[in-house]
Amino acid sequence: MTAHTRSDAEREAIAKCAAEPEHDIGNARRFLIWAGHDVRHVTHVGWHAFDGQRWQEDESGAIVRRLAHNAAEAIFEEAKILAPSIADQEKIDAAKIARESLVAPFDARGASREDMLKHTADRKAWADAIAAAEIAEERVAEKRGTRLRHAKSTCGSSKITNMLAEAAAYRPASVDDLNTDLYAFNVGNGTLRFSRTEDEESDPQDPRYRWDVRLDPHNRDDLISKLAPVDYLDNAQRPKAWEKFLVRVQPSKPMRDYLQRLTGYALLGLNTEQMIAFFFGIGRNGKSTFVDTLARIFADYAVTLSIDSFAGEDRRSGAEATPDLARLPGARLVAASEPESGVRFKEALIKRLTGGEALAVRRLHQDFFEFSPQFTLIVSGNHKPVIVGNDDGIWRRIHLVPWNEQIPKDEVDKELPRKLLAEAPGILKWAVEGAIDFLNSGGLHPPRDILDATQEYREEEDPIGSFIRSACDITGDESDQEKPFDLYMAYDRYCVATGTVKVKDTTFYRRLPDAARRTWPSPDGTTSQQFHKAKTNGTPVYRGLRVRDEWIGRGMADQTGKEGTG
Structure with missing residues (x-):
């Protein structure tokens, strides 16, 4: 973008940047002048950029690097507006007067000796002033040349890297600074907020409270890094295909109500239930379609991991990277599937993940950081993982959800996933209703089918x-x-x-x-x-x-x- 197309705000930014020194720290401040409002550097994770809806993690570094390119290229325009120092400007101004005086007419024929001497002295002074101004202008030209050379140097790859490295210190954030509102869920057209208000019809001496939801505009100050790119519509049409699907795969209404509360619970960043849902049943029973549809709608908020993260032998040492678990901060729905027969749950890890206890994780080639889990964990499979521990500490967390309806092959609708996603706004509203039901009723309240199946599972183990x-x-x-x-x-x-x-x-x-x-x-x-x-x-x-x-x-x-x- 050339200078003549710059907006007033951009010209103001160039003027501010022109006052910065020509080194890496100065370049870092230039980057912040141009883009500081839109970037945060999260310790042990990396750069995040605000895209108008959420603070998106810049996993590849491409977003902030392009912003750094813009800041670097603008340095060329700084050179054009670099001003002389006050002293040099005074010399340049004096030379202007001197040049005008030199060309002014002087009648030597009628001048006295004193006038002649004075005029001679003035001409020398004017010449000296012009010479001084030329030196001052050379300094300005050199200053601008130095800035142009600095601009060219800054456009080099290593200097861009240095710019970002130094800028990180000015826009720090930690994982715990992000997604702090556990009752907020970011969607395409705003941020859903669940809040409790007093029921106006209740007795003031014995007030009742109820939970409801409102839709707020996206706000960068919320520091939300996740987005479900589905619009929340209060008047969204009922998701008829979704409801028909649920009736087919879960004929029991108490089971469907539980699944709705479970989905709503997953919208929230709570771990009050301290539970893990295990969806159990043979193939073609709808459990994978259910989870996959929710994961697509939850988008950023959903993480799918290998069952090896939660079950099997854990051969990692305490110092090894945990790149799988490092994906979990900010997630609300975590899904894993298909444990092999005889595989064991990592019970200590399950307790920590579902209990809200801070967990230390690290990405490859990064340092450890801690985060507090905010997600609902759903594991699906045809085989029940082995649970060695007999204590209530693990068993009270298990919700074994049976999926007993097997769909005949000739009934399988290969277009069903597409049909369900077409109802995403309706399914989101269904999930929000589940969250409100969960909050107002005070829990998930698993039905007898789940309690009995879980007890049977425990007795088997x-x-x-x-x-x-x-x-x-x-x-x-x-x-x-x-x-x-x-x-x-x-x-x-x-x-x-x-x-x-x-x-x-x-x-x-x-x-x-x-x-x-x-x-x-x-x-x-x-x-x-x-x-x-x-x-x-x-x-x-x-x-x-x-x-x-x-x-x-x-x-x-x-x-x-x-x-x-x-």
Whole structure:
């Protein structure tokens, strides 16, 4: 862009830049004069640029580098307006007067001797002034030449890099500075904000509150770095194809209501539920279509990771990069799919990701930084991951969501993904309604189908725990005691009756001490109790529990001559 096409604001920027020195720090300030309002440098992540809707991460560096190019090329225009110093300007002004005086007529014929001497002295002074001005003008020309050489140098690749490196110190931000409003969700035509207001019809002495949503204009000061490029329309048409799809794959209305609340919960940056949803079912059941559609609508807010991030063997050392997890800051929906049979959940990581605990991650060739998870985690698959831990710390987080409807091959609509995305505004409104339902009802409230499926999953993963919960009373009373072998025989009866997969007796005895270290609900469910290993007359027993009458098989040890030691 040439100087004569510059706007007033651009000419003002050139004038400001002209006052900056000719080194890397000066160039950094030039960059900030031109583009500082639109850029932030996030520590350990990189440059972000405001595009009118969000602070977009400049992953390739192309955005800020182009802005730096503009700042560098404008230095050529600085040279044209570089002004002389005050002293040099005075010399130039004096020379102008001197030149005018030199050409002014002087009548020597009638001049006195004193006039002649004065005129001679004046002419010398004028000549000296002109000579001084020429030196001053040479200095200005040299100054402009130096600025032109600096402009040419600054346009070099290394100088552009230096400019950006120094500018980063003036526009710093951390990951925690971004996306701080957990009740804000950025969409194509503004920012959705969920807020609580007092119900006008409620009693002032006992006020009720309700949650609602409003649409605000995009605001750079919000420091939002994510965008779902779908317009929120309060009068959006009902997503009929979406609703028909949900009815087909989840016939139960309580299940559909839960999925709507779950989707709304994912719009928010909350971790109050401390949960992970596991979508389970064989193929052609709609779970992948559901998640993929939401991920497309969530766009920046959605991250899809390999199941290896959350399950399997974790062979990374504490110092290794975690580029997969480093993608998670600011995400609201994180999806992974298709764990192989027998793969184990990384339970400690799951607890941290769903509990809101700060997590240290780092990108390749970068330093570690911490962030607080703000996302809902959904894992989908045909195989349930193995959960080794038997504690409530992991199991209370699991929502096993069954997808039991298998679509016949001749019913599969290959155009369905396209049809669903065409209803994106309606699906977004459906999700917003789910968020308001979640907020007003105070939780996800998984229906009985999910609670039962999760409990069954837990019993599959922990057959001994299932037996203790369902066939024993944990009283904590020292007078209640059972021999290890009697416990195993009751366990054997329980497995046969319930179809539970049975572990070998040696495995049962080895795991009993671990079970004794856990807390269990008391018979009336009001307290937590434990049992412990002891000896009675030299015989190993477990005190503080008793097998319920329907599972008792006394005396079998004597008949078989075999006694477990547990």
